[in-house]
Amino acid sequence: MGPLTFDALLRSLKQGAPDPVYYLHGDEDVLKDEAIRALVERAVDPAARDFNVDQRSAADLDPEAFHTLVNTPPLLAATRAVVIRGLGQLRKTTKVRQELVRYLDSPSPTTLLVLVQGAGEPPDTELASRATAVAVNPLPPARVERWVAHHASRLGLTLAPDAAELLLAAVGNDLAALARELEKLAAVAGSRPATRDEVAALVGVRRGETVQDLVDAALERRGAAAARLVEPVLEQAGMSGVRIVTALATALVGTALARAELDRGAPQVRLASVILSHLRAARPYGLGSWDQTAERWARWAGAWSAAALSRALRLALDADRALKSSTVTDERGILEQLVLLCAVPEREAA
Numbered sequence: 001m002g003p004l005t006f007d008a009l010l011r012s013l014k015q016g017a018p019d020p021v022y023y024l025h026g027d028e029d030v031l032k033d034e035a036i037r038a039l040v041e042r043a044v045d046p047a048a049r050d051f052n053v054d055q056r057s058a059a060d061l062d063p064e065a066f067h068t069l070v071n072t073p074p075l076l077a078a079t080r081a082v083v084i085r086g087l088g089q090l091r092k093t094t095k096v097r098q099e100l101v102r103y104l105d106s107p108s109p110t111t112l113l114v115l116v117q118g119a120g121e122p123p124d125t126e127l128a129s130r131a132t133a134v135a136v137n138p139l140p141p142a143r144v145e146r147w148v149a150h151h152a153s154r155l156g157l158t159l160a161p162d163a164a165e166l167l168l169a170a171v172g173n174d175l176a177a178l179a180r181e182l183e184k185l186a187a188v189a190g191s192r193p194a195t196r197d198e199v200a201a202l203v204g205v206r207r208g209e210t211v212q213d214l215v216d217a218a219l220e221r222r223g224a225a226a227a228r229l230v231e232p233v234l235e236q237a238g239m240s241g242v243r244i245v246t247a248l249a250t251a252l253v254g255t256a257l258a259r260a261e262l263d264r265g266a267p268q269v270r271l272a273s274v275i276l277s278h279l280r281a282a283r284p285y286g287l288g289s290w291d292q293t294a295e296r297w298a299r300w301a302g303a304w305s306a307a308a309l310s311r312a313l314r315l316a317l318d319a320d321r322a323l324k325s326s327t328v329t330d331e332r333g334i335l336e337q338l339v340l341l342c343a344v345p346e347r348e349a350a
Contacts, residue, residue, distance in 0.1 A: 003123075003133035006031050013042045019132040020107035025117035025124070026136035030175035035136060036083055036114055043112040045077045052080035059089040063099040070103055070111050081112040088121045104130040138285045144173045145289075151179060157186040158193040166196050169210040170203045170236070173286050177238065204236045211236075211244060212288070214339075215251045219300040223343025227336040234332060241323040241331035245338070249316040250286075251300070254293065256309040258301035271298035312342045 003025075004012065012018075018039055024032045044052050052074045061069070061084070074080035090097040100115075104127070107113060115127060123133070139147060145168065152159055159167070167185075171177045184202050185194040200206050209232045217226035233239060258275050266274050276294040279287070287293045304312075319338040323331060 003128065003135040006035060006134065006136050009035055009134050010038060013038055018043050018112055020109065020111070021104055021113045021115065021131040023115045023117070023124070023127045023131040023133045024136055025121070025128070025133065027119045028136050028138050028175065029119050030179060031136045031139070032116055035134060036116070039112060039114055040081045040083075043079045044074075044081050045079075048075065048077035051075040052077050053083075054081070055083040055085070057089075058084050058086045058096070061096050063095045066096050066099050066103075070113055071108055072111075074110050079110055079112055081114065083114045083116065085116040085118070087115055087117050087124060087127070092126075101126065101130070138173065139175070140283060141173060141287060141289045141293075144168070144175070144178075147175065148178055148182070152182050152186070155182055155186040156191070157182060157189060159185070159199075160193045160195050162196040163194050163199045166199045166207070166210070167203065168288065169212050170199070171238075173288065206232070209233060209236075211239065211247050214244065215247050216296070218248055218339045218342055219251050219255060219296070219303075221303055221343040223340040226339035226343070230332055230335045230339070234335070241335055242320065244335055245316055245320045245323060248338070248342075249313065249320070251296070252309055252313050252316060254297040255300045255304055256306065256313070258297040259304055259306050259309055262301055263306060268298070268302065271301065274298075315341050 006028075009022075022035075022039060024035055026032070040049070040053055054069060056069065069082055072080065090100070103113075113131075115131060117123060123135075127133075145164070148159070148164060148168065163185075167178070167181060171181055181199075181203055185198060188194065188198055188202065196207070209229060211233050214226055214229040214233050217223075217229060230244075233244060234241065254275070257278065258271055261271060261274050262268065272294045275297050276290060279290040279294060315338055319334050322334050
């Protein structure tokens with residue numbers, strides 16, 4: 001059987017007792033923390049958690065410490081929980097790794113062991129085969145919107161609809177960054193709904209000045225408007241020239257896909273649904289709402305030829321290389337030149 005998904009794990013915890021050992025891997029560390037919290041809440045009596053939950057780094061353990069950690073009986077409870085992070089630091093030849101593998105063959109019935117692999121690390125097939133493996137991957141865009149509402153409710157925060165929209169437009173689908181902004185909003189708003197203006201003030205973005213607004217202007221070939229947005233977007237927290245070029249290049253690739261479908265005979269009225277089917281099959285990360293993305297790509301495709309899109313992608317690649325150069329000193333100039341050149345009609349560019 002393959003690994004559980006995050007959702008399947010939560011469903012399983014509603015249906016019965018947790019398994020003795022879980023192995024969490026994948027690229028969404030925020031959801032791993034939520035999975036750990038759900039496992040601990042299901043396994044360990046709330047009144048006894050202070051004495052029966054241990055979290056350790058794999059690098060800090062030796063075989064004896066690991067053995068003691070997982071085999072210590074719970075105190076005034078039926079089960080204790082042990083969480084071990086940083087498994088990527090355990091080489092297969094180390095003694096503590098060998099002790100861990102032996103333990104997995106016969107785990108303690110009174111210990112819940114949760115093994116956590118870091119983001120960006122490949123899953124450990126040996127551990128995955130000996131434990132209940134859970135693949136914790138980034139959420140699709142629609143789920144990110146629901147996650148924001150759920151996390152806000154945990155903080156006692158409500159968001160005005162346009163405030164949530166601006167937060168997602170400004171921060172994107174990065175759950176860790178969204179969590180930080182929600183915590184700040186909760187402190188500011190208290191018991192009342194947080195407003196769009198409060199999101200703008202805390203995140204450092206104003207209406208009409210998000211990276212999506214810049215991408216919209218560039219793909220609509222409004223070069224002057226896109227160039228005017230470069231400076232305010234660059235000034236936003238966590239923003240960089242490379243991130244802006246990545247967003248532009250992604251939009252160009254998606255528009256090229258839509259243009260190719262048009263050139264193959266797809267009717268314009270059905271183009272967005274055709275693109276949406278591609279997105280659902282590929283499940284790309286970081287695009288925001290797939291429905292809105294498909295609508296944008298379909299709409300933009302009519303303003304571009306395949307040749308113009310190919311040229312714009314070459315310009316974006318050149319800009320990316322320039323921004324990553326150790327000698328770059330003018331991100332703003334590189335980006336302004338890119339969006340202005342992309343807006344030039346083909347006949348003038350030639």
